[in-house]
Amino acid sequence: MIGADVVDLSRLQFAITAMYHFLFVPLTLGLSFILVIMESVYVMTGKTIYKDMTKFWGKLFGINFALGVTTGITMEFQFGTNWAYYSHYVGDIFGAPLAIEGLMAFFLESTFIGLFFFGWERLSRRQHLMVTFLTAFASNMSALWILVANGWMQNPVGSEFSFETMRMEMTSFAEVLLNPVAQVKFVHTVSAGYVTGALFVLGISAYYMLKGRDLEFARRSFAVAAAFGLASSLSVVILGDESGYELGDVQKVKLAAIESEWETQEAPAGFTLFGIPDQENETTDYSVKIPWALGLIATRSVDEEVTGLKDLKVQHESRIRNGMEAYGLLQKLRSGQTDEATKARFNAIKDDLGYGLLLKKYTPEVVDATEKQILMAVDDTIPQVAPLFWSFRLMVALGFWFILLFGLSFLYCAKRDAGRKQWLLKAALYSIPLPWISCELGWFVAEYGRQPWSIGEVLPTHLSTSTLGTGDLWFSLAGFIGFYTLLLVIEMYLMFKYARLGPSALHTGRYHFEVGAAAAPMGGGAGLIPQPMQTHVE
Amino acid sequence: MILDYETLKLVWWLLVGVLLIGFVITDGFDMGAGALLPFLGRSDEERRVIINTLGPHWDGNQVWFITAGGAIFAAWPAVYAAAFSGFYVAMLLVLFALFFRPVGFDYRSKVEDPRWRSAWDWGLFVGGAVPALLFGVAFGNLILGVPFEYDTFLRPTYTGSFFGLLRPFALLAGVVSLSMLIMHGATWLQLRAGQPIEARARKTVMVAGSAVIVSFGVAGIWLALGIPGYEIVSMPATDALPNPLAKEVVQAEGAWMANYGRYPWMILAPMLGFVGALGAILMAGAKRPGLAFTSSAASMSGIIFTAGFSMFPFIMPSITVPDVSLTMWDAPSSHLTLTVMFWAAVIFVPIILAYTVWCYRALWGRTTVEFIREHNYDAY
Numbered sequence: 067m068i069g070a071d072v073v074d075l076s077r078l079q080f081a082i083t084a085m086y087h088f089l090f091v092p093l094t095l096g097l098s099f100i101l102v103i104m105e106s107v108y109v110m111t112g113k114t115i116y117k118d119m120t121k122f123w124g125k126l127f128g129i130n131f132a133l134g135v136t137t138g139i140t141m142e143f144q145f146g147t148n149w150a151y152y153s154h155y156v157g158d159i160f161g162a163p164l165a166i167e168g169l170m171a172f173f174l175e176s177t178f179i180g181l182f183f184f185g186w187e188r189l190s191r192r193q194h195l196m197v198t199f200l201t202a203f204a205s206n207m208s209a210l211w212i213l214v215a216n217g218w219m220q221n222p223v224g225s226e227f228s229f230e231t232m233r234m235e236m237t238s239f240a241e242v243l244l245n246p247v248a249q250v251k252f253v254h255t256v257s258a259g260y261v262t263g264a265l266f267v268l269g270i271s272a273y274y275m276l277k278g279r280d281l282e283f284a285r286r287s288f289a290v291a292a293a294f295g296l297a298s299s300l301s302v303v304i305l306g307d308e309s310g311y312e313l314g315d316v317q318k319v320k321l322a323a324i325e326s327e328w329e330t331q332e333a334p335a336g337f338t339l340f341g342i343p344d345q346e347n348e349t350t351d352y353s354v355k356i357p358w359a360l361g362l363i364a365t366r367s368v369d370e371e372v373t374g375l376k377d378l379k380v381q382h383e384s385r386i387r388n389g390m391e392a393y394g395l396l397q398k399l400r401s402g403q404t405d406e407a408t409k410a411r412f413n414a415i416k417d418d419l420g421y422g423l424l425l426k427k428y429t430p431e432v433v434d435a436t437e438k439q440i441l442m443a444v445d446d447t448i449p450q451v452a453p454l455f456w457s458f459r460l461m462v463a464l465g466f467w468f469i470l471l472f473g474l475s476f477l478y479c480a481k482r483d484a485g486r487k488q489w490l491l492k493a494a495l496y497s498i499p500l501p502w503i504s505c506e507l508g509w510f511v512a513e514y515g516r517q518p519w520s521i522g523e524v525l526p527t528h529l530s531t532s533t534l535g536t537g538d539l540w541f542s543l544a545g546f547i548g549f550y551t552l553l554l555v556i557e558m559y560l561m562f563k564y565a566r567l568g569p570s571a572l573h574t575g576r577y578h579f580e581v582g583a584a585a586a587p588m589g590g591g592a593g594l595i596p597q598p599m600q601t602h603v604e
Numbered sequence: 605m606i607l608d609y610e611t612l613k614l615v616w617w618l619l620v621g622v623l624l625i626g627f628v629i630t631d632g633f634d635m636g637a638g639a640l641l642p643f644l645g646r647s648d649e650e651r652r653v654i655i656n657t658l659g660p661h662w663d664g665n666q667v668w669f670i671t672a673g674g675a676i677f678a679a680w681p682a683v684y685a686a687a688f689s690g691f692y693v694a695m696l697l698v699l700f701a702l703f704f705r706p707v708g709f710d711y712r713s714k715v716e717d718p719r720w721r722s723a724w725d726w727g728l729f730v731g732g733a734v735p736a737l738l739f740g741v742a743f744g745n746l747i748l749g750v751p752f753e754y755d756t757f758l759r760p761t762y763t764g765s766f767f768g769l770l771r772p773f774a775l776l777a778g779v780v781s782l783s784m785l786i787m788h789g790a791t792w793l794q795l796r797a798g799q800p801i802e803a804r805a806r807k808t809v810m811v812a813g814s815a816v817i818v819s820f821g822v823a824g825i826w827l828a829l830g831i832p833g834y835e836i837v838s839m840p841a842t843d844a845l846p847n848p849l850a851k852e853v854v855q856a857e858g859a860w861m862a863n864y865g866r867y868p869w870m871i872l873a874p875m876l877g878f879v880g881a882l883g884a885i886l887m888a889g890a891k892r893p894g895l896a897f898t899s900s901a902a903s904m905s906g907i908i909f910t911a912g913f914s915m916f917p918f919i920m921p922s923i924t925v926p927d928v929s930l931t932m933w934d935a936p937s938s939h940l941t942l943t944v945m946f947w948a949a950v951i952f953v954p955i956i957l958a959y960t961v962w963c964y965r966a967l968w969g970r971t972t973v974e975f976i977r978e979h980n981y982d983a984y
Contacts, residue, residue, distance in 0.1 A: 121982075132710035135663060136703050142673055146688025147695050151759050153688075157681020158937045162945055165678040168671035169952040176667045177956075177963050180660030183982075188966050228938075230845045232758040233681070235938040400756050532689035533761040542696050549703055556707070560714055573981045 075539035076148045076531045079546060083140050084513075085506055086550050090134035092505050095209060095256050096263020096298070097127045098202035102195075103290055109195045118576070119287055120198070121186075122569045123267060128183060129560050133553060135176075140546070147542075152520055152530035159225045159236045160215055163243075167211030175204035209259070210252050217248025220516055221316045222524050227416050229399045234524060247316060250309045251512070257302035258508065261468050262501035264295030268475060269498035270565050272491035279578040281485065283569050288484060292475035299468035306465065306508075310363040317522065320515035321364055322375045323451050324458045326350040330374040334361025340459075343451040348376060375448055382447040386440055388415045389422025393432040420524040421447075427528050449517045457507045457514075464504040471497055610843040612942040616679040617932040619949055621912050623672040628785065628908065629901045630665035630960075634658045636789020638705070638732025639782070642725050644793065644804045651725055652713060652976045652983065657796040659984040660967050662709060664960060666702075678945050682758070682848060682935040683919050690752050690762035691745075694738055694769055701734035713984050732789070733782065740781025743911055744774030747860065748831065749923030754849060763924060773826060780819045784907060787812035787884055788900045795893035798972030802893075809888035809896055813903075816881040820907060824874060827914065833859025834921040834929060846934045853926040860914040870913040876906025 101120050108116035142164065145153050153161075178201045185194055218225075224241030225234045236242065268291035274284035313321040321327075326343040327335070328350065337360040341353030364372050395412040396419065424446055425432045428439040435443070471493060478484035484491070516522060520530040564571050570579035607615065637658055645651030677684040688695055704727035712724035748771060751764040790812055793805035832855045839851035864870050880903025887896035915921075921929040936942060976983055 128710055129714075132706040135666075135706040139666075139670065139702055140699060142670055142677075143688065143695060143699050145677065146673075146684045147692055148689070150685040150689035153677065153681055153685040154758055154760065157677055157684060158941050161674065161678030161681055161684070161937070162941055162948075165671065165674035165945060166948045166952075168667060168674045169948055169956065172670060173664065173667045173952075173956045174959070177664035177960055179663055181963055181966060184660040184967055186982075228845070230847060231938070236940050236944070239940065239944045532685075532692070533759060534689065534692060538692050541693065545696060545700055549700060553703070553707060556711065560711060564714070571981075 069536065070528075071536050072534055072539060073528045073531055075536065075543060076534075077527065079148060079539065079543050080144065081513075082543075082550070083137065083144060083546055085509065086554075087134070087137040087141055088505060088509060089502060089554075090130050090137060091209070092259035092262035092501065093130045093266060094127070094134050094205050095259025096261065096294075097123060097130070097266065098198075098205050098263075099260060100263050100267055100290060100294055101127060102199050102202050103294065104287075105195050105198050107290075109191050115283060115286065118569055118572055118574060119283065119290075121572055122283075123287070124182065125564055125571060126266075126270075126561065129557060129564065131179065133557050136553065137550070148532050148534070148539075149520070149530050150532035152525065154233060155525055155530070156222075156234045156521055159218060159222070159234055159242060162236070162239070163211045163215040163218075167208055167215075171204045171207035171211060175201055175208060178204065206256055209256050213252040213255055214243055214245065214248045216512075217245045217251050218242055219519075219521050220251075220512070221245055221247040222521050227419060227524075229396055229412065229416075232400070234521070247312050250305065250312045254302060254305040254309050254508075257298050257305055258501065258505050260298035261295060261302050262505060264291045264298055264472065265468065265494070265497055265501050267291035268295060268472070269495045272494040273565070274568055275485050276488070276491050276495065280568050280570075283577070285485060288475070289479045292472055292479050292484075295468070295472035296476045299465065299472050303462075303465045303469060306462070307363060311365075313364065317515075318373050319375070319378055319448065320454075320511075322373060322378060323449050323454045323515055324511060325360060325372070326353075326451050326455045327360075327372060327374045328376055330371055330377045331360075333365075333371045334358040335364070335372040336360055337363065338455075341455070343455050345451055375451075379444050379448060382421065383440065383444045385418045385421040386424060386443050388418035389420065390425065390433050390435060391422075392416050392419040393422035393425075397433075417523075420519070420521075420526065423529055424518065424526050426526070446518045449515055454511055454515050458511050461504045461507040461511065464500055464507075467497070468501065468504075607943065607946065608843060609939045609942070612939065612946060613842065613932055613936050615946060616936060616942055617912070617917075619946075620672065620675060620679065621909060622953075623668065623675050624908055625905045627668035627672050628788070628904045630668050631662070632736075632785045632788045632904060633792035633897075634662040634665055634789070635732040635736050636785035636787070637793055638728045638789070639736060639786055640789055640793070640805075640808060641732070642729050644790075644801055644808065645725075648718065648721060649973050649976050650801055651721075653797050653801055653971050653973060654793060655709060655712065655728070655984045656976065657793065657971045659709060661964070662705065664963065666705070675945070675949075679937055679942060680919065680930075680932075680935045681937060682760075682846070683930050686752055686760040686762070686930065687742075687746075687750075687920055689760065690750055690764075691742055691769065692762070693766035694742060698735045698738050701730050701738075704728060704731035709984055732785075736785040737778045737782045740778035741769060741774045743781065744777025745769050745771070746920055747777070747827070747911065747915060748773055749834065749855070749921040749926070749929075751924045752920075752922050752928075753925045754928045756849075758848070773823070773831060776819060776823050776826070780816065780823055780907065783812050783815035783819055784881075784900075784904050787816055787881065788897070788904060791884055791888060791893060791897040791900045794888060795897050796970055798970050798975075802970075806888050806891070806893075809900075810885050813881045813885035813888070813900070816903065816907075817878055820874075820877055820881070824910075828858065828861050831860065832857050833862070833914070834918055834926060835859045835862070836917075836931070839931075839933065842933050844933075846936055848928050848930055848934045851927060851931075851934065853921070853929050855923075855926055863913055863916055867913075873906050873909035873913050877903050877910055878906075880904070880906055 101124055104116050105120040108120060178197045181197045182201055185197060223245050224238040225236050228235045267287050271284040271288035274280050325338055326341055328348045336355035336357045339354045339356055341350040343350050360372055392412060392415045395408055398408055399412060422432050424443040425435045425439060428442060429435050474490055475484060478487055478490060518526050520527045570577040637654055641651060641654050645654045708724045708728040708731060712721055752760055752762045754760055787809055790805045790808035794802055794809060835854055835856045837852040837854055880899045883899030884896045884903060887899055917931040917933055919930050919932055919935055
């Protein structure tokens with residue numbers, strides 16, 4: 067049996083490394099398309115300033131991209147190193163989208179990113195634009211396949227358990243690919259990435275405008291970001307709402323937990339705007355409700371119910387009892403007692419096997435679980451409500467703030483007045499970190515809300531880990547925390563350094579810190595970089 | 605499903621081999637060149653020359669590694685689970701070493717401070733040398749057998765330790781893989797870097813190529829004379845549902861040589877390993893770096909297939925409970941998954957090769973110190 071501390075440490079490590087990885091992914095998703103827009107304008111108009119914009123924002127893109135690649139390798143290793151039983155149990159389905167992601171998207175992205183940086187003198191304008199586009203396209207395709215894999219963890223379609231191979235096996239690749247959860251997650255996630263990229267460019271451009279330098283460059287960047295950001299922030303909220311509909315359909319526990327819905331409400335259910343969830347007494351105190359709203363979001367109807375957590379627990383209890391029987395039959399089948407009657411009965415109830423496995427936490431034999439242990443397992447089927455309730459509300463509030471901010475930015479850009487609105491520029495600048503917060507909250511809701519499962523209703527998280535010792539986990543955790551902290555400090559240092567420097571970093575002689583020093587030879591550029599050029603003095 | 609299960613199992617054994625070869629030919633040269641960076645580049649500009657021959661390509665190359673990992677996950681989930689968790693500490697050391705590469709390439713020249721640059725140079729050295737060494741050590745351990753077992757619900761448990769991996773033969777396998785990637789990296793630098801690096805790389809190819817021949821030869825003799833292999837006594841049909849618990853396996857002296865007696869053509873693989881390395885030495889000496897690179901690639905392919913052929917059909921034998929050893933017959937995914945993955949590979953690998961070639965051609969040419977001076981701010 068795996069110790070509880072190994073499970074907790076493995077989860078902690080996965081949470082840290084996954085959330086850290088997603089600090090870099092959304093900016094890659096969004097900024098890459100902003101580069102495509104800027105470069106397209108350059109190719110169409112031939113104006114050098116758009117080339118400079120592509121190159122400068124591309125430099126920041128590169129600083130971010132490097133860490134995205136670094137931390138992405140961890141994600142691929144980690145299923146095998148830390149979640150070996152998971153990998154064995156569902157690798158037949160889960161491995162395929164990851165491998166196809168490599169073949170179809172990651173190769174394309176990583177091959178063309180090199181040409182993006184090194185190909186300016188070697189390719190024609192159109193060829194280079196195509197390279198930039200393919201990089202952006204591929205990074206988004208990458209997200210598609212990863213979310214197909216993740217969507218399957220939430221809603222494991224197109225597969226069934228095989229007792230002979232003791233694992234889940236794929237029955238329909240099309241169902242896995244077209245999993246509705248995967249599709250809504252994909253569009254919501256990439257839109258969130260676009261918002262992140264847009265606000266990054268908007269905020270840094272606002273900084274130059276506040277400082278009154280490189281105004282032509284900043285205004286154009288600001289305008290591109292405002293337009294792209296407005297479209298993205300609208301779509302992220304609308305497509306997020308679509309996610310809510312999918313939840314109502316296939317992830318009822320998560321939806322009820324997010325909403326802190328303990329009782330099944332009469333249709334149409336109200337949306338709880340505010341409240342204090344109380345897990346112990348299974349109530350929500352001081353709740354303020356918007357009538358009808360939840361029913362509309364979750365069921366797209368006024369006459370369907372949204373099931374509450376208490377009723378879901380009743381359903382889970384009967385599934386756990388079925389699961390105990392399924393587990394007993396599985397033991398028989400594994401020991402060679404494979405008569406048709408046993409197989410038939412097992413196949414009839416094997417969908418509840420996962421619920422039986424929940425009891426492994428309390429009794430290794432499962433079939434001998436006491437009534438008390440069954441009730442403990444029933445309680446486990448409901449995640450902690452309060453963190454989900456609050457994370458979700460904060461994420462949504464941020465979503466609406468982005469619409470407002472991009473809407474106003476777009477409006478004043480259209481009026482050619484954005485540069486004079488100091489309050490707007492400051493709001494844009496100080497909002498730069500917010501999309502990251504809402505992205506992380508979104509992932510938290512999606513993954514914490516899936517507990518106690520690593521694969522929804524199929525495989526409990528506590529069974530999914532590798533057979534490791536706590537010493538192994540402390541070693542790897544210390545390594546990750548050490549390296550990741552150091553890398554983040556370095557990345558932020560470079561990002562701030564180049565963002566402050568602005569387009570002068572390109573050394574074209576056309577921008578703020580170089581004007582006046584333009585006649586100086588290359589490398590003498592007006593103290594851009596504090597250290598003298600020691601490297602040429604060999 | 606056009607291909608039957610048995611054929612697909614065999615095809616995936618080959619495809620994993622092909623992906624590993626793709627990995628050593630592409631990512632191998634940038635790891636090898638990374639391991640050589642502090643030694644062949646003696647000034648900041650020289651080091652930048654080396655880095656910029658790799659700059660546009662290392663990331664695409666690394667995807668061969670990622671995809672090989674993903675393909676093992678998808679095609680042999682049991683191997684992915686047992687090997688990655690069993691080699692836990694070694695895998696994490698590889699991973700931590702790889703951390704230095706993306707940031708090393710991109711960040712190194714963005715700050716002028718020589719201490720900063722030197723630190724990243726050594727980071728790139730670690731990111732090239734450590735994985736090159738540990739991959740070989742891992743292969744050596746597969747050949748020796750790994751202490752792991754299964755329970756009846758197929759949960760793998762590794763019963764050894766990290767230091768248990770550092771057995772003498774496994775370390776020798778590490779030397780083979782490190783020297784072959786260094787040989788390969790040096791042929792790349794001879795091909796793509798300007799003087800004086802080109803000349804230094806030429807000598808390096810000769811030294812590393814000789815190291816490949818000697819270490820690979822010693823490993824072969826050791827394997828024939830002193831390392832017991834594994835032999836299947838009985839097993840289910842080759843197209844049966846995969847179940848690693850259903851066969852009988854024994855350890856036997858010389859068993860890793862048995863396939864060469866049964867299929868004499870397999871001897872071509874080790875011969876290619878030797879001849880390729882010799883070719884790399886001669887072609888480097890004759891200042892034909894393109895041919896040296898090709899020979900080195902052939903040598904590495906031969907060495908990888910030698911390991912595969914010797915062990916076939918084993919992938920990961922268990923030294924403690926030989927019966928639960930993983931083979932390419934009982935570790936794969938389901939028929940459907942292998943089929944889907946097969947078509948994905950058939951469609952995308954040629955496309956990948958096509959645009960990879962296009963990318964290399966677009967950026968072909970020698971990187972020189974003059975190039976670095978002209979591109980002080982936009983080169984790596």
